Amino acid sequence: MxxxxxxxxxxxxxxxxxxxxxxxxxxxLLQIGEHTAENTPEALANVRRELHTIKGNAGMMxxxxxxxxxxWMEDAISGNQRFTAEQTSLLLLGVDEVRVLLRxxxxxxxxxxxxxxxxxxxxxxxxxxxxxxxxxxxxxxLADSMILGSRLSRQIELLGxxxxxxxxxxxxxxxxxxxxxxxxxxxxxxxxxxxxxxxHRIVHDESLxxxxxxQFSASGGDTLLDKSLLDVAAEALxxxxxxxxxxxxxxxxTRLARDKFPAxxxxxxxxxxxxxxICVTVxxxxxxxxxERLLMAAKRKGLIVDDPDDLESLLYLxxxxxxxxxxxxxxxxxxxxxxxxxxxxxxxxxxxxxxIAEGTTFRLYLPMQVSMIRLMLIEADDARYAxxxxxxxxVARMTRKDLHVINGxxxxxxxxxxxxxxxxxxxxxxxxxxxxxxxxxxLSAGGKRRGLLFDRPGAVLDCVVKPLDPICGGxxxxxxxxxxxxxxVLLALDPIAMMERPLAxxxxx
Amino acid sequence: xxRKILVVDDSQLLHKMYELVLRRYVVHGTxxxxxxxxxxxxDLAGIHTDIDLILLDVNMPNMNGIEFLRLRNPNPVLACIxxxxxxxxxxxxxxxxxxxxGAADYLTKPFDPSELHAKIELILDKWNGANRANG
Numbered sequence: 001m002x003x004x005x006x007x008x009x010x011x012x013x014x015x016x017x018x019x020x021x022x023x024x025x026x027x028x029l030l031q032i033g034e035h036t037a038e039n040t041p042e043a044l045a046n047v048r049r050e051l052h053t054i055k056g057n058a059g060m061m062x063x064x065x066x067x068x069x070x071x072w073m074e075d076a077i078s079g080n081q082r083f084t085a086e087q088t089s090l091l092l093l094g095v096d097e098v099r100v101l102l103r104x105x106x107x108x109x110x111x112x113x114x115x116x117x118x119x120x121x122x123x124x125x126x127x128x129x130x131x132x133x134x135x136x137x138x139x140x141x142l143a144d145s146m147i148l149g150s151r152l153s154r155q156i157e158l159l160g161x162x163x164x165x166x167x168x169x170x171x172x173x174x175x176x177x178x179x180x181x182x183x184x185x186x187x188x189x190x191x192x193x194x195x196x197x198x199x200h201r202i203v204h205d206e207s208l209x210x211x212x213x214x215q216f217s218a219s220g221g222d223t224l225l226d227k228s229l230l231d232v233a234a235e236a237l238x239x240x241x242x243x244x245x246x247x248x249x250x251x252x253x254t255r256l257a258r259d260k261f262p263a264x265x266x267x268x269x270x271x272x273x274x275x276x277x278i279c280v281t282v283x284x285x286x287x288x289x290x291x292e293r294l295l296m297a298a299k300r301k302g303l304i305v306d307d308p309d310d311l312e313s314l315l316y317l318x319x320x321x322x323x324x325x326x327x328x329x330x331x332x333x334x335x336x337x338x339x340x341x342x343x344x345x346x347x348x349x350x351x352x353x354x355x356i357a358e359g360t361t362f363r364l365y366l367p368m369q370v371s372m373i374r375l376m377l378i379e380a381d382d383a384r385y386a387x388x389x390x391x392x393x394x395v396a397r398m399t400r401k402d403l404h405v406i407n408g409x410x411x412x413x414x415x416x417x418x419x420x421x422x423x424x425x426x427x428x429x430x431x432x433x434x435x436x437x438x439x440x441x442x443l444s445a446g447g448k449r450r451g452l453l454f455d456r457p458g459a460v461l462d463c464v465v466k467p468l469d470p471i472c473g474g475x476x477x478x479x480x481x482x483x484x485x486x487x488x489v490l491l492a493l494d495p496i497a498m499m500e501r502p503l504a505x506x507x508x509x
Numbered sequence: 510x511x512r513k514i515l516v517v518d519d520s521q522l523l524h525k526m527y528e529l530v531l532r533r534y535v536v537h538g539t540x541x542x543x544x545x546x547x548x549x550x551x552d553l554a555g556i557h558t559d560i561d562l563i564l565l566d567v568n569m570p571n572m573n574g575i576e577f578l579r580l581r582n583p584n585p586v587l588a589c590i591x592x593x594x595x596x597x598x599x600x601x602x603x604x605x606x607x608x609x610x611g612a613a614d615y616l617t618k619p620f621d622p623s624e625l626h627a628k629i630e631l632i633l634d635k636w637n638g639a640n641r642a643n644g
Contacts, residue, residue, distance in 0.1 A: 006622050007526050017522050052568050056597040057522050059619035071599065 005062035014061050015106040019099070021050040023197050026095045030200050033088035034215065040082070048077050054098070066101045069094060085208060092201070132227060135187050142181040143373065144390070147479070149174055151496050185369045188228060192270050192280070193221035195234050199241050203266055206245040213263040214249055220270035223278050226369040229346060233280065233366060236339040236350070240282045240362045241266060243336070248286030248360055258357060260285065273365060280364045288356040289315065312352050316340045345483050346370055347464050370464050375482060375492060376441070377458030380423075381430035384490050386482055387441065387452065389460055391495030394442045398453065403436055409503035410434040412451060420503050424454040424493075427477065427501055443495050450499050465492045477501065513559055515542045517550040517577065518566035518595070527564060527625075534626040547572025551580060554587050562629065563592040565612070567603040575603070578610035591632045595620075 007014075028047045031037035051074045058066035073094045076087070083091075153174065156167050196218040207214040225233060249255075249264030256262060265285045273279035291311050298305050303317055318337040340350060348366040375386035402412045403421075410421035419442065425431035440451040465480040479492040514535075516527045524543050531541060542557060544550035546569045554560060567574035574594055581587035594607035594615040604615040613632050616625060 007529065010522060010525050010529075013522050013525055017520060046570070049568055049570065052597060052600075053520050056568070056618040057520055059598060060523070060526060062619070067598075 005060070007061055011061065011106065014057055015102050018054050018057065018066075018102055021054050022095055022098055022102075023194055025050050026092065026201060027197055029088055029091050029095070030204050030216075032083060033085060033204065036215065044077060048074055051077070061105075063101070063105055066098060066105065069098050069101060073098075089205075089208065092204070132188075135184065136228075139181070139184050139188070140390075142177065142184055146177060146181060147494070147496070149177060185226070188226050189224040189369065190227050190230060191222050191224055192233075195230060195237070196221045196268060196270075198234065199237055199268055202238055202241050203245055206242055207249075210245055212245065212249055213252065214245060215263055215265050216268075217265070218268040223270040223272060223280075224368065225278055225366065229348075229366055229370060232339065232342045232346060232348075233364065236336070236343055236364060237268070237280060237282060239336040239339055240364075241268070244282060244284040244286060244360065247289070248284040250287045254287065258287075272368070276368050278366055278368050280366070281361055282364075283359065283361045285359040288358060288360055289352075289354050290356075291354075311354060312350075315352070345461075345463060347466070347483075367464075373463060373465050373492070374460060375463045375465075375484075376460050377484065377490070378424065378439070378441070378452075378454045379456050379458060380425040380428075380435075380438075380454035383425075383428070383430055384458065384488075385424060385428075385454075386461075386463065386484070386490045386492045387443075387498075388479070388492070388495055391443050392441045393444050393449075395457060396440050396442075398438055398440045400436045403434075405434070410453065412440060419449060419451045421451040421453045422498060422501055422503060424452060427498075443498060448499055452493075452498060463492075512538075513540045513542065513557060513561050515544060515550060515553060515557070515560045515563045515590075517544045517547065517563060517569070517574070519545050519569040520566070523566065523595075530622040530625050533622065535629070546570055547574065547577035547580070550577055551587075554581070554590070558586060560590050562632065563590055565592050565594050565607075567594060567596050567600070567607065575606055575610060578607060578612060582611055591635075593625075593628055593632060 025047050028037065028043045032040055032043055032047075037043040051070045055067050055070040055074065058064075058070065073091055076091060076094075149170075153167075153170060156163050156170055159166070200216050200218065203214055203216040244266050249266070250258070250260075252262050255264065265283075267283045268280065269283070270278060270280045289311065291314075294311070294314050295305065295308055298314060298317060305314060305317070307313060316337045318335060343350060343364065343366065346366065347370060348364065350365070351363040353361040353363070374389040376389045376392060377384055377386050379385075398412055404411050404413065404418065406418070410423065411418040412421060413419075419440075421434065421440065423431070423434045426434060435453060435455070438453050438455050439457050440453050441457070443450050443452055461484055463482040463484060465482050468478055468480055477494055477497045479494040481489050482492050483489055514531060516524055518524060518527075528541060531539065542553050542560070544553050548571050550563070550565070551572075554563075565574045565577060572580075578592065578594075588611065591613040592607075592611070594604060594612040595618060596603040596607070596615060597618045601617065604617065607615055613635075614628050616628055
């Protein structure tokens with residue numbers, strides 16, 4: 001059939017609904033496989049029904065491949081009341097395949113379901129589908145308008161008493177803006193349930209290949225988290241759970257010798273640990289982390305250990321695994337150490353409670369929501385700063401012969417006249433005079449253009465910028481601070497303030 | 510003329526599809542009622558006594574389409590609303606079962622919008638004819 005489906009407009013709807021149904025199928029299969037399903041025949045009937053619906057819907061949408069795959073799975077289940085581990089795994093592979101087909105069908109555009117009751121399971125009937133990018137764009141614009149707002153309030157303050165009426169009107173508007181910003185951020189909140197389902201899946205797959213018997217349980221899946229944090233949370237928790245299966249839970253022989261229940265337990269719990277923070281704990285009843293063995297493994301690999309007594313920094317050391325052989329799963333995704341720095345960059349933290357021979361508990365704390373800004377790192381006189389990428393309109397190298405000094409201030413020649421330069425080192429007192437070579441980024445705002453001069457540019461990163469504490473005084477050139485990697489805090493420059501700084505070296509305000 | 514159609518399907522997607530088809534082919538001002546399983550369908554049919562047509566999925570949680578048909582049969586008001594049963598390719602047995610339980614017609618997924626339209630026309634013609642004969 002050359003014709004596209006007459007229901008092409010419903011593609012997104014189809015993909016989202018099928019994903020949700022696949023999740024139900026996966027969960028039920030995992031429970032049936034572990035014999036933890038409350039009623040296996042009923043659970044199987046549900047799996048069949050969900051697959052049947054996906055098949056029917058895929059047919060309506062004209063996706064033959066999805067129809068065939070789900071048909072095959074439905075057939076494989078029909079008539080069976082019990083499954084071997086191999087059969088369950090085969091069906092789970094089927095789930096994965098359908099997911100891949102769905103992603104292809106969707107063209108891989110991610111969406112979230114916006115709903116005031118995101119945590120209630122049957123939002124299918126009252127939800128609204130929104131492109132993540134659309135929500136992000138609104139959040140970004142609001143963040144921008146709030147930066148502009150703080151500039152406006154500075155100007156109003158300077159006007160003093162005559163502007164009191166303006167000031168009052170502005171305060172009311174600012175309050176509204178803040179509320180809209182908060183509401184827009186809340187649109188990105190999604191429940192953790194799907195993430196927990198994927199952790200369950202990891203435990204199932206890994207325990208099968210490790211030949212360990214492990215019970216998985218999860219609670220608090222209705223806890224909400226910002227969609228933009230979900231990927232990082234998934235990576236970090238995936239590592240922790242995988243490590244718990246591979247390294248944490250002991251082989252059955254060891255467990256029996258320790259008077260433990262032969263099957264291991266991994267429990268994942270999520271809850272709101274504060275008004276703006278959630279905590280996800282991963283608890284296993286395995287052997288705990290062997291500090292000595294970890295240390296030996298680090299030495300064998302020639303890794304540099306700063307503090308041998310600090311178990312946590314040892315655990316998150318890049319390139320460390322106590323495993324001799326590499327397994328299929330160990331090479332997946334980014335490493336635990338990279339995950340941990342990502343968590344920290346986003347304003348989260350991780351805590352560890354290690355009990356030898358009893359088990360390990362990881363506590364991952366994440367802000368419930370974040371407002372991220374894309375920053376470009378810059379370096380001047382060995383000091384690093386960051387500047388919002390949205391303010392940068394171009395980047396160019398400057399050599400000695402490009403630099404002109406006019407009235408003590410630097411400038412470079414451009415087609416449409418001179419571009420005045422602000423030296424970052426001079427501005428922050430790390431150099432006495434304007435550098436003669438370096439990199440210039442062109443900032444533009446309010447119809448004015450200005451070049452920011454420094455030594456060299458660095459990476460571009462999505463970061464959370466925290467405003468400076470008022471205790472630091474009214475340093476208006478700084479947007480806030482940001483953590484870009486392990487323990488490195490940078491100052492994020494306010495591009496608008498940079499446009500207003502006096503240009504001439506040594507000049508004072 | 511159709512004034513009220515009850516759509517019974519557990520898939521939100523199918524509800525949207527029916528809405529697209531019905532809005533395209535059926536006169537404006539038609540009310541579409543939505544139920545997501547047999548139980549909700551019985552509830553809605555109890556409240557709205559002027560439903561002209563029911564589109565019924567077979568494969569649903571809580572109460573499936575066949576069970577719905579069996580439960581509505583003893584109710585004289587419900588029993589005379591024409592029902593089009595929607596089954597899925599490979600489950601033609603469901604359709605036969607539904608017809609024996611009093612469904613007026615059936616359609617198999619995947620279907621074309623025009624097929625659904627034709628079935629609706631056919632059913633309503635037949636039904637209107639029967640009504641005239643009775644009156």
